[in-house]
Amino acid sequence: MERTGRLGTLKGNRLEGIALTTPGTLDEQDRVPFPSKKSQDPTAPAPKNLDPKPIRDRMMDRMRKVDPKQSERYRQRTGE
Amino acid sequence: MEPQRRRDPCNFGTGDILCGIETEFGIIRKDLEISDPVLESMELVRAYRETSFGIWAYDEEDPRADARGGRAERLAQDEEEEAFLQTDIRRGFSFRESKSDRILKNGARFYNDHTHPEYSTPECLTLRDMILFDRAGTEILREAVRLREAVVGQPGILGLYRNNTDFHGHSYGCHENYLLPREMSFSEIVRGITPFLVARIILTGAGKVGQEGEDGIRSDGYQLSQRADFMETLTGVDTMQRRPLVNSRDEPHADRERYRRLHLICGDANMSEWQTAMKMGMTRLVLASLFVHPGKVPDLADPVAAIRSISRSRKGEVAVACEDGRMMTADGILSLYRERVDVVVRSEEDRWVVEEWDRALSDYRADSDRLGDRVDWVAKESLLGWACQEQRVAPGDPWLQSLDLAYHDIDPGEGLFWPLEEEGSMRRLTRPEDVRDACEHPPALGRAPIRSAILSRFGGEVREAGWERIAFSGGVTFDLPPYLETDAGKVRRLLDRIAGMDDPAHLEAIIREMNKEGGFDGANR
Secondary structure, eight states, X not given: OOOOOOOOBOXXXXXXXXXXXXXXXXXXXXXXXXXXXXXXXXXXXXXXXXXXXXXXXXXXXXXXXXXXXXXXXXXXXXXX | OOOSOOOOGGGOOGGGOOEEEEEEOEEEETTSSSOOHHHHHHHHHHTTGGGEEOOBOGGGOOTTBBTTSSBOSOOTTXXXXXXXXXXXXXXXXXXXXXXXXXXXXXXXXXXXXXXXXXXEOOOBSSHHHHHHHHHHHHHHHHHHHHHHHHHHTOTTOEEEEXXXXXXXXXXXXXXXXXXXXXXXXHHHHHHHHHXXXXXXXXXXXXXXXEEOSTTOOEEEEEESOSSGGGOOEEEESOSSSSOXXXXXXXXXXXXXXXXXXXXXXXXXXXXXXXXXXXXXXXXXXXXXXXXXXXXXXXXXXXXXXXXXHHHHSGGGOOEEXXXXXXXXXXXXXXXXXHHHGGGGOOSHHHHHHHHHHHHHHHHHHHOGGGGGGTOHHHHHHHHHHHHHHHHOOOTTOHHHHHHHHHHTBOOTTTOSHHHHHHTTSSOOOSOHHHHHHHHHSOOSSSSHHHHHHHHHXXXXXXXXXXXXXXXXXXXOEEEOOOOTTOOHHHHHHHHHHHHXXXXXXXXXXXXXXXXXXXXXXXXXX
């Protein structure tokens, strides 16, 4: 498989200013497609991702601002 | 019809399956008691006019073509659709005006579909592109909101939601598309993939407060999936009523002698990038494994009942009945599929998917709360738990459904998902700078960059364009095969040639000339 980095800017009257880059291709130093986590010990306690107080306080502040009646007013037509 | 000859499966893998996602967004005017979704959706898309090309080739579309054979006389939604069309015509909108189709610079399609703004990613060949261009869609919708609100002169009036329900029985979709070899028969695909689609919601569900569907509407309770309530049959060509787990629409948007497009409408719209990556990644692996090794999988006794049962059970832990009498849990079914896909793991991306698949199943079995940094239904349930603890709300309180809705609000200043991602409580897979690129530029592989380059070079001479064809006003038509085997270097050389062209009539000759080097005949392995 050929590996590529950034593509250059296309030249030409109609393409001026449009850079056809390759946002999806993997750079040489970035072969693992996504950040990955190490395996967890299945007997370890569950991570408390949402437990730290700062994020909980921030989320409660945001949740209190949500209009309780918003879902009752929210009406959509059937889509696909 | 059964396949006549199966191509050599030895080299077939996920990299041969072009894919894409279509997402319909919910839309409201927050400043009005009653919104007009037709007008709002149309005007939102049209606000994006200056940055895109817009004359869509509707004659490519045939939603009544049925992969089970023939063509449906009518769709279940025809009556409702006709009524909506007549209403829109009375308001002065033509069909094209109502659709307001745009082909964006990044190769995506952006339009008003059934009163919902819909963003369809460009066709992607890598999972990384898939996630980038899907995330770019959210950014593009945000920009469209900004432009539309600027026209109205009132910031903050529009609400856009990446979800699948209005909690009153109306659903809208997040559809997945996978381009497969035609020799995979539709019946073979349905049989092979159905148990997987039912079971995958424990890892791909977006979470929902309440219950909808043909068995009634309730505002209490919590379930894993937003779409499970709306699945009513195993297969069918309909998409708005009698929704099927496996849609049989036979509209490949490519040579139908060689390809079929699997159009799945049962999935949720996820906020979590990890879930979108895994939904597409696992499904591509399962499809590739079905092609390479079409062996037996456990048939579910009643797949529609099973997906609802899993979705509505606590943590999705209920066992569902197989035709052979066995009872299986969703994680058990996913484990069987996980073992099957080993034969098609070839790329770094494939390895990432199976490692994450193993880890997610292990975490789910140990304690599903472990998935709270990746899975919407788990994260949302935690937020709702905090709200219930602190505000002492009763089950069925409308605030809980409002919080559910707010989780999917794409506004970074109001949506409940975004602080979780920003603080690192939810994993993010894309880099913001790559997403910005993906808003402006197409993928490097497949036909999307070629379509974009042609539209950029000859936009003024194009009569209409679609996924598989570009028609020029002079009468020339240029077909766009999937270009599955073409590498990025060859695509770049073609783009250079297109940029220097004077006449679109020369496109075919250039492709023929370049094909002497190989790789531009659109052939699959």
